[in-house]
Amino acid sequence: MAGSGGLKRLAIILSGEHPTLPLSEVCAVMRSEGVAHIPVAKHDQLFLVDAGDGATDALLARSAYAMEGGRLLTQSPASIDDFRRSFDGMDWGFIKGRTFGAKAKRVRRHWEQVDTQKLQAIVGEVATRESDAKVDLKAPDVWIRSVITDAGIFTYLMDLESDRHAFSSRKPKSRPYFHPGVLEPKIARAFVNLCGVRRGDVFVDPFCGTGGFLIEAATMGIGAFGMDVDRRMVAGAGRNLRHCRLDADIVLGDARALPISKADGIASDPPYGRGTTTLGQDVREVISGFMESAFGVLKAGGRVCTASPIELRPADLAADAGFRVVEEHRMRVHKSLTRSIIVAEKR
Numbered sequence: 001m002a003g004s005g006g007l008k009r010l011a012i013i014l015s016g017e018h019p020t021l022p023l024s025e026v027c028a029v030m031r032s033e034g035v036a037h038i039p040v041a042k043h044d045q046l047f048l049v050d051a052g053d054g055a056t057d058a059l060l061a062r063s064a065y066a067m068e069g070g071r072l073l074t075q076s077p078a079s080i081d082d083f084r085r086s087f088d089g090m091d092w093g094f095i096k097g098r099t100f101g102a103k104a105k106r107v108r109r110h111w112e113q114v115d116t117q118k119l120q121a122i123v124g125e126v127a128t129r130e131s132d133a134k135v136d137l138k139a140p141d142v143w144i145r146s147v148i149t150d151a152g153i154f155t156y157l158m159d160l161e162s163d164r165h166a167f168s169s170r171k172p173k174s175r176p177y178f179h180p181g182v183l184e185p186k187i188a189r190a191f192v193n194l195c196g197v198r199r200g201d202v203f204v205d206p207f208c209g210t211g212g213f214l215i216e217a218a219t220m221g222i223g224a225f226g227m228d229v230d231r232r233m234v235a236g237a238g239r240n241l242r243h244c245r246l247d248a249d250i251v252l253g254d255a256r257a258l259p260i261s262k263a264d265g266i267a268s269d270p271p272y273g274r275g276t277t278t279l280g281q282d283v284r285e286v287i288s289g290f291m292e293s294a295f296g297v298l299k300a301g302g303r304v305c306t307a308s309p310i311e312l313r314p315a316d317l318a319a320d321a322g323f324r325v326v327e328e329h330r331m332r333v334h335k336s337l338t339r340s341i342i343v344a345e346k347r
């Protein structure tokens, strides 16, 4: 299926870990990497987008929440007959002389009457009839993937499959310095991506704690600068970075007075006034002081991505500091903590 204006229509399977963050993160990665993209539709865990060259490579290299994807081949209503018809007249040139495998899966419990095995068999039957390609289910040259979601069945040529092991191998508990309350690598990565930094930029985490955000930024080749008011955290974050064979500048200091002249993007998980220290300062004052300091050092058009308990209204604090709030996501952690995650831009 062709996209618009020389762009390719892609189907991207999003993680189901959060209802809105994965889509935002995927768009943020394409934006930072300068990949042209026009959103087409968002279904349950499936994003259709017309995108320029390099989209799947960029997502593979950077995204926490893009699970799989590739060029959309067909889409159909969720019935076996419609699915079969969706291949009528399709050009199978892309698998000429190659081996292929067909796989089908379902998002959640959508359209359970449609048998995924049958979908795989139909793709195998039509592809071998319409081309000279041979089936190889172990190590095919290409995988043709069908996904059943709320809006029907979408089939794509898979050229993006995330490495699920990469994030779990960086689990906070596997680092030499651990402190409870640290965000998992996937969400830390999403925060870094949401602030729009890219390779060669300067990324700043002013409440760096054990260094989880700095590790994600440095892993992507982005210059990382971290700061924490707690001496043990500064030393511990340094140990963690070295353990991962990564490099970052990490200093002792207060996030309300950033000792740098320019940042391309800022992402941080500040203290919530609960488990982590604020050295006796009022947490709202710490957050608003941080917003002002962040506004001062960010380049024009630079973004900050940060989180706070909803009752602290971080979006209002960002607006008070001069930012334009571009996104807000809610994340329920437990009965007495719902985070508000915001992305705000310096105009």
Ligand SMILES: C[S@@+](CC[C@H](N)C(=O)[O-])C[C@H]1O[C@@H](n2cnc3c(N)ncnc32)[C@H](O)[C@@H]1O
Binding pocket: 179, 181, 182, 183, 206, 207, 208, 209, 210, 211, 212, 213, 227, 228, 229, 230, 233, 253, 254, 255, 256, 268, 269, 270, 271, 272, 276, 277, 278, 279, 286
């Ligand atoms: C939620 S933790 C950050 C966790 C971090 N993302 C990580 O990967 O470990 C918040 C951190 O903010 C630090 N902190 C508290 N008040 C601060 C301030 N005014 N300036 C800088 N850091 C501060 C705390 O010492 C704590 O390490």
